[in-house]
Amino acid sequence: MASKTLNQKTTCEVRPKGPSTLRLVTHAPCGETIEALETLLGLAKEGEVTGLAFGCTLRSGGFISDVLGRCYAEPTFTRGVVAFLADQVTTLQHESHTS
DSSP states (O other): OTTOOOOOSOOSOOSOSSSSOOOOOOOOOOHHHHHHHHHHHHHHHTTOOOEEEEEEEOTTSOEEEEEEHHHHHOHHHHHHHHHHHHHHHHHHHHHHHHO
């Protein structure tokens, strides 16, 4: 079922609002993250997701990254996917500095 897509809205905002306003960040489960993982799992079970290259953040401040499946088998293709993701993150970074 390739029609499923991941939600692109940010519902787990953790950056401060405004230049000097701070707010408490709770460690409650992020619904957006859970929904995205469930969507990916469903697509993988249907055979649509054939590989993954990912990075995720941990509550401790650390992170996990890995490359699996087709992404592992086809590193040149995966570098393109990761470059596209890097561009998306760069755009988010620039947007956060201008708002």
